[in-house]
Amino acid sequence: MKYQDYYQILGVSRDAGPEEIKKAFRRLARKYHPDVSKEADAEARMQEVNEAYTVLSDPEKRAAYDRLGQGWHAGEEFRPPPDWGGEFHFGSHGFSPDEATEFSDFFSQLFGGLGGFGRQPRGFRSRGADHRAQVLLDIEDAFTGATRQLSLQQPQADAQGRVTLATRTLNVKIPPGVREGQIIRLAGQGEPGTGGPAGDLLLEVRFRPHARLRAEGRNLHMALPVAPWEAALGAVVPVQLPAGTLKVRIPEGSQSGRQLRVRGKGIPGSPAGDLLLDIQVVLPRADTPKARQLYETMARELAFDPRDAGRA
Amino acid sequence: MRDEDVLIGSLLEETWMTLEQLAAACAVEPDWLRHHLDEGLFPHTESVSGVWRFSAAALTRARRMRRIERDFEAVPELAALVADLLEELDAARARLRRAGLD
CATH class of the missing domain: 2.60.260.20 (Urease metallochaperone UreE, N-terminal domain)
Structure with a gap:
């Protein structure tokens, strides 16, 4: 069992007053709040901070902790003194017994575990915590x-x-x-x-993040790359899904950014989600004489101005 | 029960949780929940002929509010406001994720 330096965890000196300890705790509670923290190990750090505050904010627990003396260093192998325990009675301070069970071995050795700390009397027949x-x-x-x-x-x-x-x-x-x-x-x-x-x-x-699919409830979003002629003329294209291959009809005259909804082909269930396909028209490269010739023919023979606001 | 046994779970939301189940799942007293419900601090929560039923989203909200109240000695209305903002943040982050921008 490793010694926990609660003063170090809260970043306060051993003679800090209750107000200072409360302030340090609130500063850290804000820093490591799991919903907003940018720190990678926010949850584990918050657990330590909660544990340290539970001890240092309670005069009885703090006095008991201080009795261990100052000779210990964080992480050092620790055994409680042989005469430890029995003389303290600790009450609950804001943390439920369920939460306190997530505290360190060090904490439960010093302040009692499931049997002692913070357990509200629930009568003889109490349901276990979730x-x-x-x-x-x-x-x-x-x-x-x-x-x-x-x-x-x-x-x-x-x-x-x-x-x-x-x-x-x-x-x-x-x-x-x-x-x-x-x-x-x-x-x-x-x-x-x-x-x-x-x-x-x-x-x-x-x-886990997926290379092609994104889930939103039971709906699945996926980008669907199509060739210009598939988009312009309409086509039936295969779409690979976890449940197998699906054939999807691309309507004639589709543009990039258009969304196709295939009902009931998202995540199964009652009701099943939909599959939402975002059409992306992908241009073939003009890197062969033949391809260049085809583009040049279109440029010459189609009256098309993509910047014309009135285009269909 | 042997560890090797395969457990089959039930999906919440299709079953819903009762007030007592929600209280147990987020380690709060049922009275805390009742008080917060009476004060209207759980929007989108419905009671059907006097019986409250909760979705999985209510579980997250209850945990967040309790945590804000405890850590900062916040009044319940402030904790509810923070929970509202965090829910908006969740929704915005989910939209970014769907757009592949996160």
């Missing part, structure tokens, strides 16, 4: 469904009530038709209850 995790999928998985193996770090209490992080591996079947942001609930896979049922595990679906 846990959350993200599951990263490919858009293809939304068509076919998939089975994903997830490794979760979950706090577990031993017989003495001490909390350690255990890695738990779950195989989860993802049903077809999932959308980004959707939540898959695995009933009973959260924290065990006390006499009551276990909590749920809630998995939030995220898609």
Whole structure:
């Protein structure tokens, strides 16, 4: 178990007053807010900051922490003194027991884990807390469904009530038709209850970026490159999708930027999403005599001014 | 249960969450949620014959509001305003992503 230097984490001196500690915490809470932070490890840093503030903002916990002395350095291997524990009773300070279980081993050793810290009396039969995790999928998985193996770090209490992080591996079947942001609930896979049922595990679906497809709800967006004659004359072109190849009719006289909607060919479900194709006319290069000749013929024989505001 | 077993989940939004389920999922007291609902701080949330039902988006909103209130000792209306702005930011970011501009 590594020693945590809570003063260093908040960037305050050991004799900082409560106001100074609160100010430092708020500054860091703003810096590492996961929705706006530009820092790569914002979530992990915020966890440390929450933990440090939980201890240093509470006079009892802070006094207990200070009793460990100043001889320790952050990251140093740490064992609590043999006479530690039993004499403190710590209350909850804003963080729920569920959140406190995400704090470090160091914290749970010092201030009690699931059995001690902040646990609101819920009676003998209480339901376990829900846990959350993200599951990263490919858009293809939304068509076919998939089975994903997830490794979760979950706090577990031993017989003495001490909390350690255990890695738990779950195989989860993802049903077809999932959308980004959707939540898959695995009933009973959260924290065990006390006499009551276990909590749920809630998995939030995220898609990996795809080379050609972008999902918006169950609709799929895709660029569709077409030749000038396909756009001008109309054509039926093949479109590769995760579910197979689809034939799509390009209407005569299509221009770049026109969007074609193919109903029901997005992510399956009830209702299924649509496939939205953005037409992009791609010009052949004039790099052979034949190609040059064809362009020159068009230039000579077609009365076409692309800058004419009145053109169709 | 063995770790090797394959678990089959149910999709929220097609099932919806109750007030108690939402409270458990974002580690808040049901009373906190009720108070915020009464104050109109959860737009786009509906109650059908007196029973509230919540989508996955409400879960994100509840977590955000609670966090802002706790970290900055913010009044609920300010936390709701921040949540509104973050939701607009999410929508704008999603549009950029779809346009391939992020």
